Amino acid sequence: MSASIAIVGxxxxxxxxVERICANAAELLNWPSLDIHVIxxxxxxxxxxxxxxxxxxxxxxxxxxxxxxxxxxxxxxxGPVRPGPSLAEWLGCDPGRFVSRPVQNAYLSHAxxxxxxxxxxGVRVHVHATRALDLxxxxxxxxxxxxxxxxxxxxxxxxxxxxxxxxxxxEERRLAALAESGGLHYxxxxxxxxxxLGQDRLPAGEPVIVRGMGLAFIDLMVLLTSGRGGRFVRExxxxxxxxxxxxxPLLHVGSRRGVPYHSKTAYPFKGTRPPVPRFLTADALGxxxxxxxxxxxxxxxxxxxxxxxxxxxxxxxxRSRLGWEEFEKGFAGERWRSAGMRTLxxxxxxxxxxxxxxxxxxxxxxxxxxxxxxxxxxxMDGYMGADLERRSDPAHSADYAMILGLLSVHGVLAELGISxxxxxxxxxxxASGPPGPRLEELKALARAGVVTFLGADLRVxxxxxxxxxxxxxxPGAVTARTLVEARLPAPSVSRATDPLITAxxxxxxxxxxxxxxxxxxxxxxxxxxxxxxxxxxxxxGPWVVGGRATGGFARPGLNAPLFRHxxxxxxxVLSEAVxxxxxxxx
Numbered sequence: 001m002s003a004s005i006a007i008v009g010x011x012x013x014x015x016x017x018v019e020r021i022c023a024n025a026a027e028l029l030n031w032p033s034l035d036i037h038v039i040x041x042x043x044x045x046x047x048x049x050x051x052x053x054x055x056x057x058x059x060x061x062x063x064x065x066x067x068x069x070x071x072x073x074x075x076x077x078x079g080p081v082r083p084g085p086s087l088a089e090w091l092g093c094d095p096g097r098f099v100s101r102p103v104q105n106a107y108l109s110h111a112x113x114x115x116x117x118x119x120x121x122g123v124r125v126h127v128h129a130t131r132a133l134d135l136x137x138x139x140x141x142x143x144x145x146x147x148x149x150x151x152x153x154x155x156x157x158x159x160x161x162x163x164x165x166x167x168x169x170x171e172e173r174r175l176a177a178l179a180e181s182g183g184l185h186y187x188x189x190x191x192x193x194x195x196x197l198g199q200d201r202l203p204a205g206e207p208v209i210v211r212g213m214g215l216a217f218i219d220l221m222v223l224l225t226s227g228r229g230g231r232f233v234r235e236x237x238x239x240x241x242x243x244x245x246x247x248x249p250l251l252h253v254g255s256r257r258g259v260p261y262h263s264k265t266a267y268p269f270k271g272t273r274p275p276v277p278r279f280l281t282a283d284a285l286g287x288x289x290x291x292x293x294x295x296x297x298x299x300x301x302x303x304x305x306x307x308x309x310x311x312x313x314x315x316x317x318x319r320s321r322l323g324w325e326e327f328e329k330g331f332a333g334e335r336w337r338s339a340g341m342r343t344l345x346x347x348x349x350x351x352x353x354x355x356x357x358x359x360x361x362x363x364x365x366x367x368x369x370x371x372x373x374x375x376x377x378x379x380m381d382g383y384m385g386a387d388l389e390r391r392s393d394p395a396h397s398a399d400y401a402m403i404l405g406l407l408s409v410h411g412v413l414a415e416l417g418i419s420x421x422x423x424x425x426x427x428x429x430x431a432s433g434p435p436g437p438r439l440e441e442l443k444a445l446a447r448a449g450v451v452t453f454l455g456a457d458l459r460v461x462x463x464x465x466x467x468x469x470x471x472x473x474x475p476g477a478v479t480a481r482t483l484v485e486a487r488l489p490a491p492s493v494s495r496a497t498d499p500l501i502t503a504x505x506x507x508x509x510x511x512x513x514x515x516x517x518x519x520x521x522x523x524x525x526x527x528x529x530x531x532x533x534x535x536x537x538x539x540x541g542p543w544v545v546g547g548r549a550t551g552g553f554a555r556p557g558l559n560a561p562l563f564r565h566x567x568x569x570x571x572x573v574l575s576e577a578v579x580x581x582x583x584x585x586x
Contacts (some may be wrong), residue, residue, distance in 0.1 A: 002033040005573055006144050006152055008132045008500060009160035010040035011047025012108055013541040013550060016069060016562055017160055018044075018125060019115035020570035024079040026120040028574040037152050039128045039144065040161075045109035047162065052105040054193050057222050060104045060553075061215055061434055063264060064088035065095030067104070067553040069111035074559045077567035084114065086556050096266060098435040101193075128152075134503045135537070142536050147499075156576045158569070159500070159517070159526070159539040163488065165190075166495040175483065178462045185482040189489040192219035202249045202482055204228075209469045209478060210253040211460055212486035213260045217253060218434045218442075220486050224248055225445060232441055240440050242448040251445075252478045253486070254454030254471050258365045259383060260442060261433030266392040269400045271315045273558075274307030276405045277412050278332075285416070292420035298336040300409050300423070301358060306331060307405030308356045312349065312398040322348040356402065362426055365456040365473055376474045377446060380453045384443045388436055403431045404558070411561040414549035417521055419514060424548070432552065454478060491515040491543045509534070516545045523572050536576065540569055 005021065007014050018036060025034055042048045060067065070084030071077065087107050088095045099107075116125045130148040135157060137143075144152045168176065172188045179186035185201045202208055202224065210217060226232070229245030280299045290296050313320045313327055320327070327348050334341035349355050359366070364383065370376040390396045410427055413419065433439075445451040455473025462468070466479040493505055493512035501517075504510040508529040511518045517539050518527040524540055524547075525533035542551030547565070554560030 002035055003029065004035040004037065004141075004152075004154040006037040006039060006132075006142070006154040006157045007160055008039045008144075008157065009047065009162055009541070010038050010042065010044035010112070010127070011049060011160075011162050012045075012069060012553065013162055013562075013566075014038060014040070014047065014158075014160040015045055015108060015112045015115065016566045017158060017540060017570060018112065019069070019082070020071075020079060020563070020566040021574060022115050022119040022123055022125075023082050024567070024570050024574055025123050027080070028571060033122045034124070034574075035154075036123065036125045037128060037144075037154060038125060039130065039132045039146065039152075041129055041131050041147075043109065043129070044127055045107075045112035046105035049162065049191065050101060050105050050108055052102050052109075054101045054105075055223065055227060056100040056102055057226050058101045058193060058219055059098045059435060059438070060087075060101060061098070061218075061264070061432065062553050063095060063435075064091060064093055064097045064099055066555045067107070068556045068560075069108065069554070071560075071563040071567070072556055074557045075563040075567070076559055077564050079567045079571060082118065084111065095268070098264075098437070132500045135500060137536075156536045156538065156573050158573060159537070159544075160541050161498060161501075161543070162541055163491055163543050164496055164498045164501070166489045166492045167497060169495070172485070175462075179483070182462070182465055183481075184465075184467060187482070187484040189485045189487050191488065192216050192223065192486070195220075197223055199247070202484075204247045204249060206249055206482070207478065207480040208249045208251055208482045208484060209454075209460060209467050209480045210251050210484045210486050211255065211458060211469075213253055213255040213257070214428060214487060215261065215432070215434060216488055217260070217486035218438050220484065221251065221442060221445065221451070222438070224251065225441075225450060230450075232444060240444045242441070242444040242450065244448060244450060248450050249482070250450060250452065252452045252454055252469060252480065254456070254458035254469060256457060257363060257429065258453070258456030258458070258471065258473055259380070260439060261429050263387055263391045263433050263436040263439040265400050265403070266436050267394045267397075267400075269397060269404075270394070271311045271397055271401060274310050274401045274405050274408075276303045276307050276408050278306060279303050280409060280412050282416065290418065292418070292423065296413075296418060296420070297423070300413075302331075302336040303409050304358075304402050304405045305336075305356050307408075308398045308402040309345070309348070311401030312354060315397055316395070319351065319354050320348050321350060354398075356398075361430065363456070368473065370455075370474045373452065373474055373476070376453055376455060380446065381443060384439055388439055388443075391436060406431045407555070407558065411549040414546055414561065417546045419516070419545075419548060452478070493517055513545050516543060516547075518545050521546050524569055538569060538573060540566065 042051050065088040067087035071081045072083050130146045132144050134145040141155045142157045175186050225248050228247040231243045235241050279302045313324045330344045455471030458471050460469045467483040468477050468479050470477045492515040511529045519539050520533045524538045526537040542548050549561035554562045
């Protein structure tokens with residue numbers, strides 16, 4: 001009797017899960033007879049976010065060498081490893097290249113098709129180009145109702161949709177109502193590629209207030225400049241210059257930090273992988289609940305500093321007065337930011353510029369004030385130039401090691417079920433920024449007057465029939481008829497618009513924590529409102545409690561959590577299928 005599994009979502013997360021199920025099927029099924037139903041209105045591999053039909057000006061924000069959808073020998077998992085090419089290897093391109101999203105889609109589609117083509121005999125993958133509307137219990141399994149009118153009966157279901165759309169927050173509804181009543185424009189949070197950015201809402205030459213300076217802003221910037229016919233050219237001295245088309249709006253941008261995310265590193269890392277995690281352990285944390293800044297952050301910061309100074313001292317010994325063994329012994333015995341640790345770091349690292357300062361890193365504009373807009377723009381030009389220079393210079397490889405430490409810590413926190421908005425923001429700001437060329441383009445746009453920086457701790461109000469933006473960084477205010485929220489919506493089960501999540505939520509069959517879908521950590525079984533795990537329902541991905549580390553693309557050779565978690569879940573779900581097979585035979 002054939003077993004069957006439904007996977008709702010065919011993006012990178014669902015694709016990875018399909019590959020791990022296929023890889024483990026021959027070992028775990030009594031005889032490989034399995035039907036895998038993949039449900040998504042968008043083609044498998046890329047799903048919605050990485051769909052082929054996107055503007056080619058939009059890039060993947062990871063270098064080609066840092067993207068893989070195939071587990072390798074570094075992955076600590078029980079199931080068999082079936083290596084495959086990274087994006088750079090598949091394309092045969094420069095490892096540091098940043099590809100367009102349609103090209104990324106081609107790689108993801110290849111990964112999905114390879115998983116299907118290399119599945120064991122008797123394992124069949126069926127793609128359903130439609131949405132799942134509901135999920136109900138039936139004898140021995142689950143019935144999945146599809147938008148195209150069909151119903152699938154399966155033994156187990158895995159929800160792997162990724163981040164979905166949500167209804168507006170109360171504040172977004174208030175701002176939208178103000179816009180409608182006052183003849184203004186308001187663009188709420190959302191995927192930039194899906195937003196209406198037409199001339200009627202963002203007219204040429206008119207000021208637009210933009211709140212947010214992360215990756216969503218970079219996409220917005222590209223679509224409203226190069227996407228409207230502007231061009232970047234390189235001057236004889238190497239400076240990048242923007243030539244406007246005349247169709248661009250004038251973007252006035254600010255955020256909490258007031259600066260863009262740090263650019264991606266542009267050099268190969270030749271040091272040894274930092275020996276972390278070492279201090280961030282369940283034993284060190286003790287029993288929860290925890291206050292993140294008081295209980296967790298000191299251990300996280302110590303891990304990151306350990307990774308940073310390990311690389312600085314071992315790869316650049318001329319910049320340290322202590323050898324690594326002496327520094328490591330002293331560092332391990334001190335609490336984060338204790339007087340002893342500060343003394344040790346000052347003794348070991350004589351140059352202040354070589355020391356890791358998280359306050360300076362997190363809030364570079366803190367307590368800085370400018371007398372006018374020109375002063376802020378000169379500072380921002382220098383700040384972005386320094387960031388580009390530092391991220392392209394291997395003399396600062398300690399930064400890279402700290403980023404690797406961030407990746408490790410991010411995974412540990414996810415597995416411990418610890419999530420903190422401030423830390424998630426810091427992680428994205430430091431480790432998940434735009435390609436260097438995009439930051440260089442932002443510099444050129446600011447010099448051309450297309451982008452104006454507003455500063456940190458941005459406040460936006462409705463005043464005298466216009467949107468008004470102010471920051472303590474610089475005096476004065478900017479007004480505009482259009483306000484754009486340049487960021488993704490926060491995950492929320494209670495505000496989800498996905499019809500399947502909505503149906504389960506309204507019946508109390510799913511619940512949330514901090515907006516994330518609740519699952520039992522040990523096996524990712526869905527929990528209902530009464531905390532009861534469902535025997536046939538699972539959820540997987542960054543929108544699930546404990547799954548943040550599976551978001552983004554896995555890097556080769558780094559024991560990526562995406563593969564470890566997908567392999568463990570695949571084996572659990574297949575064990576459910578084994579039980580089904582035995583039950584049917586009996």
